[in-house]
Amino acid sequence: MLTIKDLKKSFSKTGVELINNLSLTVKTGESVSIQGASGCGKSTLLSLIAGFETPDGGDIAVNGLSIAGYSKLDNTSKARDIDNFRKQHLGIVFQSFNLFDCFNVWDNIAFTARLKGNVDKDYQLALMDELGILPLAQKPLSQLSGGEQQRCAIARALVHRPSLILADEPTGNLDETTSETVSDLLFQTCKQANTSLVVVTHSQDVAIKADSVLRLHKGVLEDAKPESMTNAPASQQISADELNGGDV
């Protein structure tokens, strides 16, 4: 379960507040999609949850484990504990897949489970079967299409049974048909694994598959029904100029 309370984050250089007293709760097995204009801070929010960046204020807790609390530790302990936290509790799906080209499909997927020391071959087989990549197990990445690679990335994110999966534009590099298939698989497998999922996406088709659809606007999350999103006035869009920067 992910709990975010009064989270604050601003650009250190310009002082522009990206996240402003943001709160969010994602229950176990629940999925949330976050949308918003480019540069509104969606990826920054994911980076804060993953511990890549340190919040200016507030708290983030995964299964009761406070990430913000790590910042109070000394650098070595903090780094070690955050690394450990990611290894144990997080699964990440990147927009550009970010698989290891030195491994074949099987080893790429197994990597996170091996890191955690929690290898379950049967589970991995089942997962790969469900994602339709079992026949590709021994293939090198150079022989895989984009969709197949993203399915590998999803399997890698899930194979070590994390509490939370963070997906940043998981279908951003895929065509419409593949995107549909991959997103379906992502939501389904997370649901079956009872893993919480936070998806950042521009795609409405992907977003509506989540249990909740939220919109990041002026540093806070708003409930965003698909209807309201399509009819949203242009004035509510956060411009890049306003944020003095691009997507972060």
Add this chain to the structure above:
Amino acid sequence: MVAIVLANAGLVTVLLINEGATQGELLQSKQGIFTGSIITPVESKTQIEQDKGTQGSVKHKHSSHEHSAQEQVSHEYFKRERFTKEDYATLRRHGFIQLIAISERSITLFCSDNEETPITLNLLGVDTQPLLGSAFRAEDKFFSLTSLSLGNGNKGSKTASNARVLRANSPDTFYANGLIHPVTNAKLTCHDTLNESDKESTSSPYWPATLNTYVSSLVQQDTIVSSIDDFYRGGISLTNNEDDKISDPNDIVKQQKSFVPLTGLVSLSPLSEQSLGKIERLLGFPVKQSISDRGNDTGSLPDSFRLNLWAMSALMGVVSLFIVLNALNLMYRTRLPNVIRLRQLGISKRVLGGALFVELLIYCVISIPIGMFIGFQAASTLSPVISGTFTSLFNAVFINPDVNLLFVFGFALVTTFTSLVVFSLASIAKLSNALTVHPVRKEKAMLARVVGFVSLAAVVLLFIAEAFVTSTASALTFVALLLLTSCVLVLLWLPIIAKLLTTFVPRQWPVFHYVIANMHLLSSKTRLAVCAFFIALTANIGMNTMTDSFRSATEQWLEQRLYAPFYLYTDVPLSNVESLTTNSLSPLAVTPLLKADGEVLSLNGIEETEEVTPKPTYISISSYPVHQKGKEGLVLDSVINNNLSTAWRAFTEGKGVFINQQLAFALKAELGDMLNVANIRFRKGISGSSSSSSSSSSATYPTNSATDNTAGANASNSSSSSSNTSIFSTRPEWKVLGIYPDYGNLNGQILAPLPLFNKQSVAVRNNLFSGVLAIYPKPDGYQGRTASSEVTFTKETLEQQLKPHLGDEADITLYSRQALLNISMDTFDHTFVLTDGLNITTLLVAGIAFAVSLTVLTIGSSAQLSVLRALGVSQFKVKLSLFMQYLLLCFVSALLAIPFGIYLAYVFINLVNRYAFNWVYPLSIEVNVILSSVGVSLLIVSLVLLLPLGKLKPKIDLRQEVQL
């Protein structure tokens, strides 16, 4: 760019060191102003003449009046040991204007801190007036001979970069200019004081001068040349002989006016017999002319060492080539994404190729001068160390090389540009594919088999090529072929080995598994850097194994060959020494080493069928004792009928001889062959042989007036036809009974039984005596004796016993067996210190270049590292994984370098040494030597990797793209 700079720096450093060694050697063999001849009274002993006698051969032309006049003038010996000023004036008045007066004596130079031993040099005063307007004025750019007489010295200050100021330890000094040979200048470290205050203990007369010396290759070594006017200033005594010293200054002035001693007259070109006769008639006493003849002098730098330097330069050149290629390849890789975008925008590959070439060219042009500068600095920093090493190599001298900057720049430019052109050709081909979608590469099941087949074929081809090696040049070509073939094989095998390793790594260690798997990918991206590193390491292992084998062989050989507990080196005639055993050394025996020179005209009596007269092979004939100790000390590579006892019996009976490897290889002689040995004569520098110039012998040698002329003449008078009868009591049969190793000797040698050498003539034996004696327990009682008998005669007690019998004045040096062994091995080690240094320099340059290219690759793989961090791998583990990756790559390269390194050592020993120096020795593979080479190389790479890895901080970015 750093890699290109490094490659050029390394190249220039090695080039300069090599050039310094070569120029040092060339300078040693230069004669300077004494390339003509020196005219001296017959009775004189000039230092220059003696120097020439030791450094090279000098032809003596005695006038026809010499012998007849000798007795007549013997009563005038002291007066006519030197020419006088009047003699000089007389000769010049009578048209001998080509003669230049010289005068000489010894001076001693000390260090001001007295830490170094003093060095005694020959001070040579030259009448510079006749040289004004001569060619000498233009020959030396910085300071000419003629300038010596132009005014006083410039107050003892350094006015030119080459100047060395030698100050007298006295307030009443005058200033003078002087010239010094660069080699001598290099020998002088802190010796800057003419410290002769303690006149009682020094043989040199006091000369209160402060000398501004300038380096010039025109002058002799171990000599300071000054103007003859300065030479006689300051109240010096007239001769070097203490007895002739005149204590009253008034007498000195008086005598200087009336009787100025000149030690000789230099003639720029040799004088004819008629001219010499005319001089004798004018002066009234006999003179002799010493003509320089150093055309065949090969210098003192050992050929093996010179070959080493040459090989190091070639190696550095190849390594630099690969480093630059690799650097260019990395530059190209980093620009490739932009190149593709530009291609996508429609820019032609010709334009892109041109632009890329110009960019890389600019980098090269900038890098070369920077690399050269660093190289010059490195060479100049290293030069004192190298100079010390060279001085320890007998007479070899390293000087700061006088190099043509354009030549060095050109050399670096050619190496860099060769790489650039080779690379450009490849990259333009790559550019044409920049837009092409690469077809999916399928795993080739046959790949390993193909690689295996190619490897086997390459090895077989190498073995075939080895059979065609018949000369030094082809041996060196084979070395290059071996290195390149091994490089190709490494490139083929490295990915396969890396992949194989991946399958063995336990998956429970995911980060380590990643390291190995990624290394497999890395091996294809860093192949050129790997090549440079591999070649450097292979050469390192090869040379170290070769040196170690040489060392082991030499040590083993010396240990066996030095059969006696003591060795005496002396200038005392053999007749005096041989009486020792009957006098003081009754429990001990002495065995002298007798030596003669000779020529082998043919093998098995078969003359060459060619019309051209066959070139004789010059040999030295050494005596060898026939007692049991000698038998035990004999080291043989091969022996006739494989039976040492039979061969030894035949040897002791004079039915055959042993020859060294060098002679066997040179003549292609085999066991049982008969040698046609002729023209046996005394060795170079031994008196009496001068008259043999009229015989069939092509070589003549200088006279050493310290030995018995009459006896020598008697002995050599019969040298042409029956010289054997005088040198040998019984002429041995020249049948080859065995072949023995003779490391370090470049010439052919024959061991003949000692009892067969002349026993009757004391004079002949004295002339045959090499000055070396083995002292050991008497052979008869040796078997029953214990080591305690040797203990009784310690070096000190033996020296005490020897001195009274040989005379306190005798120059004797007694070495214990161990001391001689240590000296030999120390010399050996000194010889190869520089090779080791150059070897490590090459390895260091290759290692740094390797690390630089890996650092560039690290930047390229930062996205992957970020993913590792994102998945929870700690910063330390990421760095460690990178470090391990690179180190493993080096380690695998090193593993592959070991077999090739050993093969290279085998080639060095059995092919290069065989054809270059005519000797081979057993290959000794020492695990610790190989491990130390591998260890040093890995250490170098580790150290150079630590810096960039320490600074590495992979930033985690969700949007970062990993390039596949």
